[in-house]
Amino acid sequence: MKKLSIFLKKNSLPVTLIILGLLVLYWIRDYRQVPSGLSPAFFPRLVALLMIGFSILTISIHFKKDNKGEFTPNKIANQKIMLTTVFFVVTINLMKYVHVIIGIIFFLLVYLLLIAKLSWKKTVIITTVGTLILYGMIFVLRISL
16 A cells, blocks of 8 residues: 555656546547548547556656655646646537537637736737637648537
8 A cells, every 4th residue: 555655646647647638538439530530539539648648658767766855846836737637628528518619719718828827918819820720720621520
C-alpha cells in the first residue's frame, strides 16, 4: 500500500491525465462516423490519445528514479489545472450536444480569459481568427460536423 501511495504521489498528474483521456474516449464513443475518418470525434480522440500516450511515457521514464526532494505545488497552478480540466469536459459535452464550433469557441474564450489572463480584445481577436481558420479548414477538407 505504501508503494502505491508513493507511486500516486509521484505520478499524480500523469495518472489523472490517463483517467481523463479514458473518460474522453468513453464520452465520444457515440460520435457519428464518416467515411473519411475525420469525424467530430477526431480532435477529442487525438487529444485524449496524446494525453494517455505522453502520460504513460512520463511514468515509464521516471519509474525507477527516486524523488530528490519534496515538491510543493503552487496553489494557483493547481487551480489552473482544475479549471482547464473542467472547461475541457464542458467543451466535450458542448461539442457533443450543441455543436462542435460552439464548444471550441467556448473553450477558447474561457481559457484565454481565465487561464491565460489575456485582455478581452486579444481574446476576441484570437477566438475569432482561430475559429474562422478552423471553420475554413473544415470547409476545405469537407469534414462532416
